[in-house]
Amino acid sequence: MARLPFEGGCQCGALRYRVTQAPIMVYNCHCTNCQRIGGGAFSTPATILEASFAFVSGTPQTIQWAADSGTTRFGWFCRVCGCRIVHGQQPSNGILSLRTGTLDDRSWVQPVGDIWTRSAQPWVTIPPERQRFERQPTDYAPLVAAFRQLGHFPTVT
Ligand SMILES: [Zn+2]
Ligand SMILES: [Zn+2]
Structure with a gap:
């Protein structure tokens, strides 16, 4: 079982x-x-x-772009x-996508699905038990349910 709160940071350690x-x-995005x-x-x-996330050291730089x-x-x-x-999204939808490679403890990082598989590299193999979506899913509920079922955290609020 993973612990809360959890922490992470950038490669050089300036941002925590x-x-x-x-x-x-948690899912894989092939966009x-x-x-x-x-x-x-x-x-x-x-x-x-978004309300659960805060920087504890350093000030981030911001960049914007148009998603697929x-x-x-x-x-x-x-x-x-x-x-x-x-x-994150602008305007905010209340959630953030955290890049899990920046976590201190990655033991609970387990993708339950793959999205934007239409642009996946041809050599990437997706196991049949994992949910797959050609593009952006219209409904994330099956992914949320699958991740909850893994039981890495006590409850999802
Ligand atoms: Zn850094
Ligand atoms: Zn993506």
Whole structure:
């Protein structure tokens, strides 16, 4: 069972953050923005409540872009090492996508689905038991339920 609150930070350590409530879900995103931002095949964000997230040291730089889904997204990153920490939507929808590679403890990071598989790299293999979505899911409830079932956190608020 994972502990709350949990913490993480950027590569150089200038930015540190804390999350006080259980994450809602973890999935892999194969969209072209995630591929470019991370420089890899996909990202593995944890969806968290915006109100549960705070920086405890450092001040992030902000960048904005138009997502594949058409919404305006923003990212907070370290002005020293350039590491992306978290992404959100503008105007806010109350949730943030936390880049799980920045966590101190990654033991609970387990994706329950894959989204934007239409732009997934051809050599990426998605296990049949994992939910898959060609684009942005219209309903995240099955992903939320699957993550809750893993039981990494006591309750999802
Ligand atoms: Zn840094
Ligand atoms: Zn993405």
